[in-house]
Amino acid sequence: MSDYVSPYDDSPVSLFVAERHVLIERVAAPWISCVLAPTGVTALVVGLKDDEWGGWVLAALSSGLTPVEEVKQAAYELLAEVSPYKWWKTARLLALSSRDDIAGHLTLAGLDPWNLTVAQWVTAVYALLTKGADAKGKFKIDAPLDDPPAGIIDDTWLSDEDFAAMVAAARTAPGRS
Amino acid sequence: MDNKAATYVKIPFGDKTIRSLPLEPRHIIALSMTKQLKSTSARLDVLFGILSNVLGEDGYANVAAALIGGEVTERQVMELVTALGAATRELEAARTAAREAAESNVSADE
Numbered sequence: 001m002s003d004y005v006s007p008y009d010d011s012p013v014s015l016f017v018a019e020r021h022v023l024i025e026r027v028a029a030p031w032i033s034c035v036l037a038p039t040g041v042t043a044l045v046v047g048l049k050d051d052e053w054g055g056w057v058l059a060a061l062s063s064g065l066t067p068v069e070e071v072k073q074a075a076y077e078l079l080a081e082v083s084p085y086k087w088w089k090t091a092r093l094l095a096l097s098s099r100d101d102i103a104g105h106l107t108l109a110g111l112d113p114w115n116l117t118v119a120q121w122v123t124a125v126y127a128l129l130t131k132g133a134d135a136k137g138k139f140k141i142d143a144p145l146d147d148p149p150a151g152i153i154d155d156t157w158l159s160d161e162d163f164a165a166m167v168a169a170a171r172t173a174p175g176r177s
Numbered sequence: 178m179d180n181k182a183a184t185y186v187k188i189p190f191g192d193k194t195i196r197s198l199p200l201e202p203r204h205i206i207a208l209s210m211t212k213q214l215k216s217t218s219a220r221l222d223v224l225f226g227i228l229s230n231v232l233g234e235d236g237y238a239n240v241a242a243a244l245i246g247g248e249v250t251e252r253q254v255m256e257l258v259t260a261l262g263a264a265t266r267e268l269e270a271a272r273t274a275a276r277e278a279a280e281s282n283v284s285a286d287e
Contacts, residue, residue, distance in 0.1 A: 039206055039210050047210075058207045058211060058223045062203055
């Protein structure tokens with residue numbers, strides 16, 4: 001049986017950090033607030049649950065029991081799990097949805113972040129942004145959304161099969177003995 | 178290790194000054210994220226935890242002893258915690274300004 005869970009699933013998503021496990025609701029609104037925090041997406045790990053949980057994580061973080069990197073990684077994985085997009089694209093779409101012009105369009109369309117999951121919300125924002133755009137316009141929208149943040153390498157496009165095919169092609173290329 | 182990039186700040190404490198608090202990135206991140214907690218008491222719990230962590234056992238014991246001995250008031254300890262948060266915000270602002278200046282230099286070069 002596969003462990004795959006669709007990002008459109010509406011059941012709570014599991015989060016494990018600082019040696020504790022919690023379930024996080026997928027309702028979009030709190031996620032938008034968190035990604036707008038000065039600490040960026042890391043705030044998701046603390047702000048999406050109650051204060052007892054948030055205090056626990058912050059205590060573990062500030063005492064050094066839990067490394068900053070673990071909290072960041074947990075935030076990335078959380079975002080990746082609730083959306084069909086890469087975590088950074090999801091975070092950018094969540095943040096963009098708070099921009100007044102975009103928020104206005106979403107409201108006029110009858111969309112409410114308290115009634116939609118993160119996946120539904122970010123795909124709606126993306127659909128709004130790309131609506132009516134030609135290929136050139138879509139590229140201009142996609143490029144800044146898809147570009148990985150500094151220090152992040154996106155190698156997910158390269159599967160093991162792709163890599164094996166590249167090696168095979170290189171070996172049979174003209175000039176190779 | 179986070180310890181490599183400690184930042185030192187001066188915090189007034191009653192009629193004394195805690196001359197240098199070694200704020201490490203993990204403290205700064207944790208302090209920034211206290212805003213994610215909804216209740217004041219939860220935020221203060223975390224802030225006191227960070228204060229204890231930053232000052233170390235002896236430093237925190239001194240603060241507690243000063244409080245118990247009546248040398249400083251509870252309000253002054255609260256102000257110490259608040260000052261810690263304020264120092265963090267200043268550090269964040271300075272870092273943001275430095276980053277933006279660096280980015281604008283890159284843009285100008287391009």
